[in-house]
Amino acid sequence: MKVSKQQKNVTLDPGFAGEIQRRSGENVFMCYQCRKCASGCPSRMFMDSTPTELMRYAQLGMADEAMKKNTIWYCLSCQTCSARCPADIDIAHVVDTMRIIVQERKIKAQSNKLPLFNRLWMTMIKFMGRAYEPGIVVSLNLLSGKPAKDIGLGMKMIRKGKLKLWPSFKKPFAMIKMFAGARRLKK
Ligand code: SF4
Ligand code: SF4
Incomplete structure (x- = not known):
């Protein structure tokens, strides 16, 4: 399988999901990618990645990939996703936690x-x-x-x-x- 330049540059952070759980109490590994969060998100049309994809990045330890996207900044904290999630994950809280981690790690967003x-x-x-x-x-x-x-x-x-x-x-x-x-x- 041919690996793209972008895939080669991905840095993995195996402790990312654990850090989210420690700080928010939410276990992203409970997500089974049903996409109910993404389909109900009112801000979805403006986001680079859906909330579902964000959860996947977190599971895989793709911290930069998750936090450089505009998704966490376009989230309105409306809680629709959290209310709809069949796995009972408070996704809005996960997003809030990512916003805090981004600022602590001084990760640059794609748009300042x-x-x-x-x-x-x-x-x-x-x-x-x-x-x-x-x-x-x-x-x-x-x-x-x-x-x-x-x-x-x-x-x-x-x-x-x-x-x-x-x-x-x-x-x-x-x-x-x-x-x-x-x-x-x-x-
Ligand atoms: S609604 Fe919950 S289980 Fe479904 S994709 Fe979103 S986070 Fe995962
Ligand atoms: S809390 Fe954020 S991610 Fe969840 S539905 Fe609302 S805008 Fe979308």
Whole structure:
């Protein structure tokens, strides 16, 4: 069998599935590739690999392959996959765990914008208690060097009432406390 250049370059991490289980409590070896997770995923059309493929990569120890894809960043944490999985795997939790490992190992995603978006999103939730979409878009545009991107679309959505111009806050102090508690637990 001829081995492609891409296959030759795959580095295996035999401890990857074990690390996921240790940190999330989820056993990826329970997955038998039925594809129910992928078929119900609302973000599937934007992903490089399906959630099913992500589970397969984890089983095979293909850590880089799993974590360099945009899949983990396009996941909305909607839990649809977790609710549908016949093997009772909390796939959304596995994805969250991979996001943490990616940042710890400083693995570069194929698009730098996705981790940046995630960081901005979490910062906004931490300090405001809820998402403020115009703020995220403007910050993302400025930090990625395209300040005018989607401005027209954004204005149109604000005019139609689909986006709020001004931010609102929900228990920001409680959120800051919760984030600090999570950081302490991690240590
Ligand atoms: S639904 Fe569960 S068992 Fe089926 S492919 Fe997805 S993770 Fe695997
Ligand atoms: S939690 Fe993520 S992977 Fe699962 S269905 Fe929702 S968007 Fe897809």
